[in-house]
Amino acid sequence: MSALNKFRETMRRDQVFDIxxxxxxSEVDTSHGQILYVEDVTVSFDGFKAINELNFYIxxxxxxxxxxPNGAGKTTMMDIITGKTKPDKGSVWFGQNIxxxxxxxxxxxxAGVGRKFQKPTxxxxxxxxxxxxxxxxxxxxxxxxxxxxxxxxxxxxxxxVMDTIGLxxxxxxxxxxxxxxxxxxxxxxxxxxxxxxxxxxxxxxAGMTHQEMDKTGELLTxxxxxxxxxxxxxxxxxxxxxxxxxxxxxxxxxLAEGTMDEVQNNQKVIxxxxxx
Amino acid sequence: MFKLLKGDRGGQVFLTLLTLAAILIxxxxxxxxxxxxxxxxxxxxxxxGKYLAFALLALSVDLVWGYMGILSLGHGAFFAxxxxxxGMYLMLQIGDRGVYGNPDLPDFMVFLNWKEIPWFWxxxxxxxxxxxxxxxxxxxxxxxxxxxxxxxxxxGVYLSIITQALTYALLLAFFRNEMGFGGNNGxxxxxxxxxxxxxxxxxxxxxxxxSAIALALGYLSCRSIVTSRLGRxxxxxxxxxxxxxxxxxxxxxxxxxxxxxxAVIAGVAxxxxxxxxxxxxxxEFSPIRSIELVIWVAIGGRTTLYGAVLGAxxxxxxxxxxxGVAPETxxxxxxxxxxxxxxxxxxxxxxxxxRKQA
Ligand SMILES: Nc1ncnc2c1ncn2[C@@H]1O[C@H](COP(=O)(O)OP(=O)(O)OP(=O)(O)O)[C@@H](O)[C@H]1O
Ligand SMILES: [Mg+2]
Numbered sequence: 144m145s146a147l148n149k150f151r152e153t154m155r156r157d158q159v160f161d162i163x164x165x166x167x168x169s170e171v172d173t174s175h176g177q178i179l180y181v182e183d184v185t186v187s188f189d190g191f192k193a194i195n196e197l198n199f200y201i202x203x204x205x206x207x208x209x210x211x212p213n214g215a216g217k218t219t220m221m222d223i224i225t226g227k228t229k230p231d232k233g234s235v236w237f238g239q240n241i242x243x244x245x246x247x248x249x250x251x252x253x254a255g256v257g258r259k260f261q262k263p264t265x266x267x268x269x270x271x272x273x274x275x276x277x278x279x280x281x282x283x284x285x286x287x288x289x290x291x292x293x294x295x296x297x298x299x300x301x302x303x304v305m306d307t308i309g310l311x312x313x314x315x316x317x318x319x320x321x322x323x324x325x326x327x328x329x330x331x332x333x334x335x336x337x338x339x340x341x342x343x344x345x346x347x348x349a350g351m352t353h354q355e356m357d358k359t360g361e362l363l364t365x366x367x368x369x370x371x372x373x374x375x376x377x378x379x380x381x382x383x384x385x386x387x388x389x390x391x392x393x394x395x396x397x398l399a400e401g402t403m404d405e406v407q408n409n410q411k412v413i414x415x416x417x418x419x
Numbered sequence: 420m421f422k423l424l425k426g427d428r429g430g431q432v433f434l435t436l437l438t439l440a441a442i443l444i445x446x447x448x449x450x451x452x453x454x455x456x457x458x459x460x461x462x463x464x465x466x467x468g469k470y471l472a473f474a475l476l477a478l479s480v481d482l483v484w485g486y487m488g489i490l491s492l493g494h495g496a497f498f499a500x501x502x503x504x505x506g507m508y509l510m511l512q513i514g515d516r517g518v519y520g521n522p523d524l525p526d527f528m529v530f531l532n533w534k535e536i537p538w539f540w541x542x543x544x545x546x547x548x549x550x551x552x553x554x555x556x557x558x559x560x561x562x563x564x565x566x567x568x569x570x571x572x573x574x575g576v577y578l579s580i581i582t583q584a585l586t587y588a589l590l591l592a593f594f595r596n597e598m599g600f601g602g603n604n605g606x607x608x609x610x611x612x613x614x615x616x617x618x619x620x621x622x623x624x625x626x627x628x629x630s631a632i633a634l635a636l637g638y639l640s641c642r643s644i645v646t647s648r649l650g651r652x653x654x655x656x657x658x659x660x661x662x663x664x665x666x667x668x669x670x671x672x673x674x675x676x677x678x679x680x681x682a683v684i685a686g687v688a689x690x691x692x693x694x695x696x697x698x699x700x701x702x703e704f705s706p707i708r709s710i711e712l713v714i715w716v717a718i719g720g721r722t723t724l725y726g727a728v729l730g731a732x733x734x735x736x737x738x739x740x741x742x743g744v745a746p747e748t749x750x751x752x753x754x755x756x757x758x759x760x761x762x763x764x765x766x767x768x769x770x771x772x773x774r775k776q777a
Contacts, residue, residue, distance in 0.1 A: 225665060252667035264662045266655040273651055278666040285676045288668070289649040337666060 171238035171255060171340055173203045178341055178371045184223060184233030186395075193219045194230065195395035201341065206367035208382045209375045210406075211392035212415065217375040218261055220392070221343045225258045226251045237341070253283070257334030261345040261375075263326040267319030271310050271329060274318050275301045278333035301336070307365075308332040309358065324355040331362065342372045348381050360385045391415070423642050429725040429769065430642060434635060440467070441631035445624045461620050464627050468695045470735050471630035475637045475688035477715045477731035478724055479681040482641050484713065485721030486650060487677055488657030490575075493582030494685050495709035496589050497557035499699065501686025503593075504556055506606035506699040507540060508549035509617075513610050526608070527601045537599045546613055553690040554683045561682030562675065569671040569678075574660070583706050590704035605700025612694050623695070630691045634728070637684050641724050644677065653677055654722075714757045720767025729768060 171178070179201035186194040194216045201207055211217055222228035224235055226248040235243045243251055252258075266274050279297060281287070305311050308328040313321075318329055327347055334342055344363065348356045356378070364385050366372055376382050382389060382403065389406045391398040399409040406412055424430050444467065447459040476498050483489045515522040519529040524536060542548040564585060568578060596602035615622045644650050655663050656670055664670050693699045702708070711734075719730020734753070741749050764771055 227661075247669075248664040249667045249669050252665050258665050260662070260665075264659050266658050266662065268654055268658055269651060277648065277652055277655060277663075280667075283668045285649065285669075285672050288652055288673070289644065289647050291648040333666060 170240075172240040173238045173340075175239060176202055178203045178205075178238060179224070179373075180234070180236040180239075181220075181224070182234050182236075184220075184230045184235065186219060186223060186228060186230045192395055194223065197233070197392075197396050199390055199397055199400070201371050201373060204368045204371055206364060206372045206374070206385065206387060208386040208389045209373060209392055210377070210379070210382055210389060211398075215392040216395040217392055218345055219395075221258060221345055221373075221375070224251075224343060225256060249283070252337060252339075253280075255338070255340040256343065257337050257339035257341070258343045259327070259330045259334060259345055259347060261349070263323065263330050265318040265321070265326050265329045265333070268317065270315045270317055271305065271321075272301060272314045274329055275304055275332055275336050278336040280336065280338040304332045304335050307335065308362065323350045324352065324359075327351065327359065328362070335366070339370060342366065342370050344372065344374045346376055347374060348376060348378055356381055357384075420639060423639055423646060427642065427725075429723060430638065433725040433728060434638065437631055437635055441628050445628060448624060449620065461623050464620075465623050465695050466739065468623070468627035468630045469692060470732055471627070471634050472688045472692040472695065473715070473735050474728040474731040475630070475634045475691070476685050476712060477719065477727040478634075478637050478641050479684035479688065480712050481716045481721055481724060481727035482644065482684070483678055483681045484716060485723075485727070486645055486657065487653040487674065489674065489678065490579045490713065491582045491678075491681075492579045492706065492709045492713060493584075493586040494682070494712055495706075496586035496704055497561060497682040497685035498689035498692070498712075499586075499589070499593075499701075499703035500557045500560065501553045501689030502693040502699040502703060503600060503606065503689075504543070504549055504552040504686070505690035505693045506609075507543040507552075507600075508546060509609040509612060509694060510601075510606050511540070511544040512612065513608065516610055517608070525601070525606075527596075527604065528599070531596055539599070550690070553686050557682040557686030557689075558679050561679045565675040565678045566671075569674045572671075583709065586704050586709050587706050590701050590706070593701035593704055601700070603701065605698060605702075606693075607698040607700075609694065609697055617694055617697065626691070626695050630695070633687055633691055637687070638724055638728070641684075644680070645724070649673065649677075711753065714753060716767075718756060718760045718764075718767055720764075720769030722766075723769045726767050726769035733768070 177200050181197055181199050184194055184197045185192060197216070197220065209217055209220075219228060223230050224243060226243065226246055229244065237243050237251075237254060237256060241254055243256070246254065266277070269277070276293065279301070281291075302311070305314060308331060310325060310328060310332070318326065321329060331344065331347065347363065348359050351359060360381060363372055363374060374382075374385070386403050388401065389403050390400045391406055391409075391412050393415050398415060399406050399412050401409070424434070444459055444464060447457050448461060448464050451458045476494070479497070480491065480494050483491050510525045513525065517526040517529075519526055521529045524533060528536065543552070568581065573581065592598055593600050594603055600606065609617055611617055612622065615625070645653070652663060652668055652673060656673060660670055689699075689703070715730040715734045716727045717730070718734055719728065720726025734756070737752070737756075738749060741752055760767060766773070
């Protein structure tokens with residue numbers, strides 16, 4: 144069945160010339176002030192609608208927090224934006240000119256969308272420097288990667304990101320030996336190496352101490368402005384400390400949007416979190 | 420070259436030993452009289468040459484398994500295809516010296532009452548054409564197979580199983596007489612290579628040295644991959660494929676390139692093996708052969724290239740020894756060795772040596 148679908152997919156007339164009308168990802172057009180447009184997106188798994196008519200927009204340079212109970216669809220939403228899951232319907236645009244639904248995961252990453260997984264995922268057998276080096280923006284084709292030599296600017300760039308994420312002291316330490324919190328930072332650092340315009344950060348403070356949380360909060364707020372940042376988090380104190388605008392996701396759609404105070408006083412939100 | 424070996428103690432030792440062997444063994448064989456205690460018999464030279472070909476094969480397995488996490492249980496197929504390409508060249512060198520004395524057709528075709536040589540044998544009378552095929556045929560198969568498998572993201576056990584199926588399918592195909600590769604008996608009774616008799620000591624020595632050179636080049640090329648950023652990304656794919664995709668690499672392309680390269684190396688190993696043992700038959704495609712290769716690498720120590728080489732030598736030496744004294748015990752011994760290594764030496768013999776050193 145899925146093979147048949149795949150076949151149909153590849154045989155569709157408008158897809159045949161994929162190679163010809165390859166989009167130019169180099170410049171994302173944000174002249175209307177928006178960097179991400181998610182419109183009417185629906186995804187179901189075996190009939191269960193994990194995302195249901197989801198609509199939201201992210202502005203250039205914005206720091207947006209997304210909260211919502213377990214299973215609300217937060218991670219699935221990121222899967223859709225980054226190309227891991229294809230929605231049943233709806234549209235997802237990066238700026239006004241880049242249709243993310245037509246692209247593969249690496250293409251989306253190359254276009255400037257960086258993603259941190261819910262479970263911190265770094266390359267455990269490589270050291271911190273190597274983790275950052277591999278993530279660095281640039282030609283990631285097979286041959287170019289084989290021939291890659293580190294220029295001194297690139298070296299400096301890695302060092303400066305290492306500084307940003309506060310891991311300068313142990314650049315040759317294996318990532319597998321880092322603490323949980325440090326892995327989270329390293330993964331954020333790997334996103335930064337890609338020079339992304341948009342960062343999607345799934346539960347960055349899970350398993351962190353309070354001190355680490357504070358540092359992470361500072362890091363994320365400092366990234367906003369130059370980048371647009373979407374943070375999914377359960378920890379309300381953390382969200383309160385960094386958020387300007389909060390979206391509440393519930394059963395696959397946006398339930399409420401506004402400042403933390405507005406959202407917390409919203410009757411529907413209170414019902415979802417306390418009632419039922 | 421020296422840059423490649425920086426920090427690679429094991430590799431330095433291995434290449435030094437290999438160079439010494441490539442220089443001294445010919446001298447001990449050709450110059451020292453047979454009465455000398457240091458004389459190396461031609462039989463031994465050929466046996467060592469065979470081990471060198473196996474070591475090259477082990478490298479190719481380690482490259483995809485140790486460094487990229489693809490447990491290929493079908494690498495024997497690439498080895499065998501390289502071997503067959505060489506075997507076809509050698510067959511056509513026999514000319515009218517076969518049992519049936521037919522100058523145009525190999526014996527098995529005469530036996531099958533074929534009137535002319537099949538189209539896919541054309542060109543194999545030319546050595547260089549055959550050498551291109553040695554690399555091209557396994558490379559192309561790996562490319563097509565990999566393109567399908569990696570694109571549809573087949574990984575893990577499923578991938579291992581279909582690599583087994585691949586080599587098994589080839590085994591069945593090559594068994595058939597109609598395929599035109601000598602069926603059950605394979606290709607054998609070779610006479611000479613590039614005009615030199617395969618029976619002569621000089622040719623044997625030349626093949627041995629050629630194998631040593633190929634192994635050294637194979638080692639250096641694998642080393643140049645694993646020390647490059649591409650090699651680091653390959654290891655990253657092994658450890659977390661999704662993460663690699665989300666930082667912008669085409670995982671399928673990288674897997675395909677390295678898998679194909681590895682298959683070419685395996686093919687070259689097969690081509691070096693065949694003239695030294697004098698036969699290639701479908702048995703080389705048998706699934707158990709491919710599993711054996713993986714065991715060599717596991718025993719030597721995967722993710723260290725010299726570990727793969729060491730494993731190939733140790734296991735094959737043991738095999739030669741055991742099949743001499745108690746042939747029926749070999750498979751049990753191999754199984755036991757594998758279980759022992761998996762349980763107690765997860766990083767193989769090299770892991771043990773490293774631990775001792777630390
Ligand atoms: N691949 C999948 N197949 C089937 N169901 C899925 C799949 N991915 C997600 N789901 C379901 O979709 C719903 C939304 O999951 P999602 O992971 O997006 O939630 P979440 O908001 O990230 O939750 P959490 O806060 O626990 O991380 C869940 O009910 C989940 O079980
Ligand atoms: Mg989640």
